[in-house]
Each structure stands twice: as C-alpha cells, then as structure tokens.
Amino acid sequence: LRRRVDSLSPQRHLPIFVEKILGEGETLREDWQVDGTTGYEFMNQLSLLQHHPDGFAPLAELWTRHSERPSAFIEEARLARQQILNGSLGGDFESVAQALLQVARDDVMTRDLTLGAIRRALQELIVHFPVYRTYISARGRNDADDQVFQHAMDGARTTLGEGDWPVLDHLEKSLGGQPWRNRPVGRERKILKHACVRFQQLTSPAAAKAVEDTAFYRSAVLLSRNDVGFSTEQFSAPLADFHAVNQQRLQTFPDNLLATATHDHKRGEDTRARLAVLSECAPWFVEQVEHWRALAAPLRTDTAPSAGDELILYQVLLGSWPLDQGTEFDGYQQRLWQWQQKALREAKLQSSWSAPNEAYEQGVEAFLSRLLLSEEGHALRTAIGNAAQAIAPAGALNGLAQSLLRMTVPGVPDLYQGDEFWDFSLVDPDNRRPVDFSARQQALATPPDIGELLFNWRDGRIKQALIAQVLALRKAQPDLFRSGTYTPLEVVGKHAERVVAFSREHQGKHLLVVVPRWPHHLLENGVHPQINAQVWGDTRVKLPFAATTQNWKGLFHTGAVTPDKELLVSAALGDFPVNVFINPDDQES
Known part of the structure; x- marks a missing residue:
C-alpha cells in the first residue's frame, strides 16, 4: 500500500494509519512503513496515569465479595475465550484444528497425533495468547512474534497435562516455527500455509469477542479500566511509564494518532475520567455501595x-x-436501558444475544425504572446523584488534563465528534448520537472569560475553550509540536506526585506543560475543577533550561509567571486548572 500510494503522489507524503489494538508490550511494526496506529494504546496509557494504585485492593475486594467473580481480569478473559472458542467461533476453531491435523499427518513423527489432542492444545494456546494476532510469513515468525508465541506456550503448559506438551511442540513448529518455504512446492507447503493463515484469522476474533464483547461486561473492579485497547489486567502505572511511551512514540511514530474517545469505546472519555476518581477514594466508594445496596432492597x-x-x-x-x-x-433511563440490555447480553451470564433471558432482562429493566423514575427509588436516586456530584469536579479536571495531554505530547491529536463538550456517553450506539454542532459553534464564537467558564463549567464550554486555545498554539508552532524533543520534568514539594510536567523544545522554542493528576483530595469539596493555588504549597517544577526573565503567559493570557530554575505550581495553575506555556518571544501577540 505504501509503495502504491507513494507512486501515485510522489511529491507529497500521504499518511497511512492502522486501526490496530496493541497488546501489553506489543509495538507497531516499523517495517510496515505506516505512520502509526489510530491511537487506542494512548487511551490506555493516559488512563493508567490517572488511576491511583491504592484504589485497586478495596475495589477488587468489593467486587469479588458481591459478584463472586474473579478480581483478576486475566482470569475472566481466559474463561471468556474458552466459552467463545467452544461457542460462536466453534466452527472456525474446528477448521484450524482440522488443518493442523492434516499438517501432522504429513510428518512420520506426528502422524499419530489425534484430533482430540490437537483441539486441547490449540484451545489452551489461544486462551493464553497475549495479543490479537501474529504475522507469520513464508519465512516463519519474526523475533517479536516468537516472543508472543513462547508466552502463549508457557501459559498453555500451566493448564495442560504433561501428556499434551508434545502436541504443543507440534503446534509451535507448524505455526511459524518451521517456515513453509522450506517445504517442497506443492500440497505439503499449501497445507502448512493454510494452517498458519487460518490460525491467525482465529486469534483476532477470539480476542475481540472474548475480551471486548464478553469480559469487559463481566468484570467491574473499576469500569474506567475496561475499554477497547486497554491492558485491563493493569490498574495503574507509574508516571515514568507515561513519559517513556511518549519519548518512544516521538522516536518511532511521531505522527501516531492520539485518541481518548472512538466510535468503539465502551464509555465516553469524560465518563472514564470521572470513574477514575474512584481509585482515589475507594474506601469512601465501598461505603457508598453498601449503603446503596441497602436502599435498593425494596426495588x-x-x-x-x-x-x-x-x-x-x-x-x-x-x-x-x-x-x-x-x-x-x-x-436518561432510556439510554441506560439500551446500554444495560446490551451489557447483559454481551456478558453471556444471565442472558445473551442468541438466547435472551427475557424474564431476567425485564426484572433488571424494572429495577432501573424504579431507581430513576419512581417515588420508591427517590432515596437511592438522591444518594447516587449526591455521590456523582461529589466526584464530578475531580472528574472534570481529569477530563481537562486528558484533553491537554492529548494535544501536547508527541503525536497527532484525534478529537472524536462532539467531544469539544463533556462526553458522558456509553457504548455504541449511545456514543454515536447526533451532535449539536450549532451549540458548539455558538459557544466558540463567544470570547472566553475564565471566571465565567469556571463558574459554568458544567456546560462543557470550558473544555471547548481549552481545546480551541491549544489548537491555536499548534497552528502557530507546528514544528514545535511535531518535532520538539520531549523532556520529563522533575516535580518536588508537598504534592509532587500529583503533578505531571514536561517540556518540549525545537530550535530554541520551549513548550512547558503542567497538569494535575489524582486531584480529588486537593479540591477539598470544591464546586468547580479549579484547585486553590494555596493548596499546592511549595510544590514546584524544576526547569532544565535557563528561563528568561520575561513573563511567560499561559492559556487565555489571564496571568503571567516569571520562571527561573523552578516554577511554582501555585503560579502555573493559579488561574486555570491546567496550563501550557511557550517562550514569550515566540508567542503571537
């Protein structure tokens, strides 16, 4: 494709992006000569940054105690893969098993392997497969694919009896371990190639149907960690990991798309940002749930x-x-029931698309209706609403940080339709509802006033104003955003762990970004997503470059700071919840 595109447009580089979900530790192949992925992995990297690690244990205990389901997502995913391979993909699975049986019969050393043994080994191999697919060629597996295969082999050995291990070894050789180009031209080579192709056509839908379309609806330690492209077995990650992937992207795929919402997400970007707050206040949430379950008894x-x-x-x-x-x-109730029915059927526990349990579904719909619409649900409805409002400011701040980071780290920001305002959508088709573009256009035409935007933050215009400001910066300084170096900045002081800071530099121009993370306890029952400057105390960012003595103006130019070797976070975030600065000499007047 790259060769053909370049031949048609030799004077201009036309980008090619791959809609590919990368597994944990998997990277996009550089020999494809594409410009990057559509950005699912960035959603995951940013989500991991905004989840507090201390929240996992209490949330996992709550989930396991009530649901009696595994707290480890990988266990739920493996159970789902087994069900999918024996159910909706049963025919495809059988086709691969039969192909591998034909390969075995062509070798005197393996011709005694039975179809039953091949089925057992093949199922466990796919159940433990850590990525969506490999890319076996006539030369066999490359080094990256071989690591994937060995990971799956090791996992399969833990769940298979030792008597089946020789069958696994046969599968390892047949599925790229021995290149098919080494076989004589003719039937034997054709059969081996067919087995490899069919295997790779099975692992992808097995992963998609088991993880995205089943396990995501069964496991709910925290739903903000269940989304397409996420390494859901991880709950959080260190800040250093976020910086590292940004630096790696700049080196390998500087034009990679950066998405935080897509046509395929399970929850809107601001829904996830709000739920991430629960990782900061997990014990409080556990108490709320116990109270809600008591209030829900009559419903x-x-x-x-x-x-x-x-x-x-x-x-x-x-x-x-x-x-x-x-x-x-x-x-709202209609939207939620549309989501709820889909969730029940995708989970395949109480109901399913192939065999709907109408009685159970009607019972759940009645519960939801009583909760949201009836007088008897008033107490529970009020309690949930109060809890939502309590975490909403921190969720909004997470959403603003998410938007700013998407537009300032290396890569090309991809803004999903309508997400200039808050996106509290659910899974499709809820996230594909018509967008009121006229309202957004009207809001964009109004000159931004920080005080008014903060006061009316609930209407979403504050998010749109942030996006507009940063896109204007990108337009004015394209080389800085596309090619500028990426340098993580050290933060010290009272709340150092709650700040993300980095700089970018290109030909003497500097970009400085400062955003909070884990902001819930810093807002102190705030009514809007602005942390009081005094809360930051001595928290400050160390600068690796000699800042000028001139004032650096941030977003909206409402205030200015004069950094030296350090920048006080109270000054950087004194007027607006997040901020970005560019050298004063290089800014548009």
Missing part, C-alpha cells in the same frame, strides 16, 4: 439484578450522571 426482585449487575450499574450511573441537576430522567 429488587428475587432474581434481578444479580449482585454483579447491580454493582456494574452503580458505576455506570456514577460515571454518566448528568451534570445538570434539573435533568428529566426519562431520556
């Missing part, structure tokens, strides 16, 4: 909803709860 039937489905619903309500407290809940 349940004997069988619906299950404890797991009830806990999942509470998280979805918290994440998507409207910021407008005067909202009529009829439309």
Whole structure:
C-alpha cells in the first residue's frame, strides 16, 4: 500500500494509519512503513496515569465479595475465550484444528497425533495468547512474534497435562516455527500455509469477542479500566511509564494518532475520567455501595439484578450522571436501558444475544425504572446523584488534563465528534448520537472569560475553550509540536506526585506543560475543577533550561509567571486548572 500510494503522489507524503489494538508490550511494526496506529494504546496509557494504585485492593475486594467473580481480569478473559472458542467461533476453531491435523499427518513423527489432542492444545494456546494476532510469513515468525508465541506456550503448559506438551511442540513448529518455504512446492507447503493463515484469522476474533464483547461486561473492579485497547489486567502505572511511551512514540511514530474517545469505546472519555476518581477514594466508594445496596432492597426482585449487575450499574450511573441537576430522567433511563440490555447480553451470564433471558432482562429493566423514575427509588436516586456530584469536579479536571495531554505530547491529536463538550456517553450506539454542532459553534464564537467558564463549567464550554486555545498554539508552532524533543520534568514539594510536567523544545522554542493528576483530595469539596493555588504549597517544577526573565503567559493570557530554575505550581495553575506555556518571544501577540 505504501509503495502504491507513494507512486501515485510522489511529491507529497500521504499518511497511512492502522486501526490496530496493541497488546501489553506489543509495538507497531516499523517495517510496515505506516505512520502509526489510530491511537487506542494512548487511551490506555493516559488512563493508567490517572488511576491511583491504592484504589485497586478495596475495589477488587468489593467486587469479588458481591459478584463472586474473579478480581483478576486475566482470569475472566481466559474463561471468556474458552466459552467463545467452544461457542460462536466453534466452527472456525474446528477448521484450524482440522488443518493442523492434516499438517501432522504429513510428518512420520506426528502422524499419530489425534484430533482430540490437537483441539486441547490449540484451545489452551489461544486462551493464553497475549495479543490479537501474529504475522507469520513464508519465512516463519519474526523475533517479536516468537516472543508472543513462547508466552502463549508457557501459559498453555500451566493448564495442560504433561501428556499434551508434545502436541504443543507440534503446534509451535507448524505455526511459524518451521517456515513453509522450506517445504517442497506443492500440497505439503499449501497445507502448512493454510494452517498458519487460518490460525491467525482465529486469534483476532477470539480476542475481540472474548475480551471486548464478553469480559469487559463481566468484570467491574473499576469500569474506567475496561475499554477497547486497554491492558485491563493493569490498574495503574507509574508516571515514568507515561513519559517513556511518549519519548518512544516521538522516536518511532511521531505522527501516531492520539485518541481518548472512538466510535468503539465502551464509555465516553469524560465518563472514564470521572470513574477514575474512584481509585482515589475507594474506601469512601465501598461505603457508598453498601449503603446503596441497602436502599435498593425494596426495588429488587428475587432474581434481578444479580449482585454483579447491580454493582456494574452503580458505576455506570456514577460515571454518566448528568451534570445538570434539573435533568428529566426519562431520556436518561432510556439510554441506560439500551446500554444495560446490551451489557447483559454481551456478558453471556444471565442472558445473551442468541438466547435472551427475557424474564431476567425485564426484572433488571424494572429495577432501573424504579431507581430513576419512581417515588420508591427517590432515596437511592438522591444518594447516587449526591455521590456523582461529589466526584464530578475531580472528574472534570481529569477530563481537562486528558484533553491537554492529548494535544501536547508527541503525536497527532484525534478529537472524536462532539467531544469539544463533556462526553458522558456509553457504548455504541449511545456514543454515536447526533451532535449539536450549532451549540458548539455558538459557544466558540463567544470570547472566553475564565471566571465565567469556571463558574459554568458544567456546560462543557470550558473544555471547548481549552481545546480551541491549544489548537491555536499548534497552528502557530507546528514544528514545535511535531518535532520538539520531549523532556520529563522533575516535580518536588508537598504534592509532587500529583503533578505531571514536561517540556518540549525545537530550535530554541520551549513548550512547558503542567497538569494535575489524582486531584480529588486537593479540591477539598470544591464546586468547580479549579484547585486553590494555596493548596499546592511549595510544590514546584524544576526547569532544565535557563528561563528568561520575561513573563511567560499561559492559556487565555489571564496571568503571567516569571520562571527561573523552578516554577511554582501555585503560579502555573493559579488561574486555570491546567496550563501550557511557550517562550514569550515566540508567542503571537
């Protein structure tokens, strides 16, 4: 494709992006000569940054105690893969097994292998496969694919009896371990190639159907860590990891797309940003859930909803709860039921698309309706609404940080339709509803006033104003954003661990970005997503370059700071929740 595109347009580089989900530790192949992926992995990297590691243990205990499901996502994913391979992909699985049986019969050393043994080994190999697929060629597997295969082999050996290990060794050789070009031209080579191709056509849908379309709806330690392209077995990651992937992207795929919302996401970017706050206040959330379950007792039937489905619903309500407290809940209830029915069927525990359990679904729908619309659900509805409002400012600040980071780290920011305002959508088709572009256009035409934007932060215009400001900076300084170096900055002082800071430099121009993370406890029951400057105390960013004595103006030019060798966070974030600075001599007047 690259050769053909370049021949058609030799004077201009036309970018090619691959919509590919990268597994943990997997990188995009550089020999493809593409410009990058569509950015699912960035969603994951940014999400890991915004989740506090201390939240996992209490949230996992809550989930396991009530749902009686595994707290380790990888266990849930493996169970789902087994179900998918024996169910909806059963025919495809059998085709691969039969192909491998034909390969075995062509070798005197393996012709006694039975179809049953090949099925057992093949299933465990796919169940433990850590990525969506490999790329076996006539030369066999490359080094990266070989590491993937060995990982799957090691996992399969832990769940297979030793009697099946020789069968695994046969699969390892047949699926790229021995290049098919080494076989004589003719039937034997054709059969081996066919087995490799069919195997790779099976592992991708097995991963998609088991993880995205099953396990994501079964496991809910924290739903903000369940989304397409996420390494859901991870709950959080150190700040150093975020800096490292940004530096790596700049070196290998500087034009890689950066997405935080897509047509395929399970929850909107600001829904996830709000739910991430629960990782900061997990003990509080555990108390809330226990209280809600008591209030919900009169709303349940004997069988619906299950404890797991009830806990999942509470998280979805918290994440998507409207910021407008005067909202009529009829439309909201319809959206939630559309999500709920899909979630129940995708999970394949109480219901499914192939065999809908109408009685159970009706019971869950009745519970949801009573919760949101009836007088008997008023106490529970009020309690959930109060909890949503309590974490909403921190969630909004996470959302603003998410937007700024997407537009300033190496890569090309991809803004999903309508996400200039808050995005509290759920899974499709909810995230594909019509966008009110006229409202966004009208808001964009109004000159931004920070005080007014902060006061009315719930309407989303503050997010749009941030995006507009930073896109204007990108337009004015394209080389700085595309080619500028990326340098993580050390933060010291009282709340150093709650600040992300980095600089970018190109031909003497400097870009400086400062955003908070884990902001919930810093907002101190705040009514908007602005941390009081005094809260930061002595927290400061160390600068690796000699800052000029001139004032550096940040977003909206409402205030200015004069950095020397250090920049006080209280000054950098004194007027606006997040900030970015560029050398004063290089800014547009």
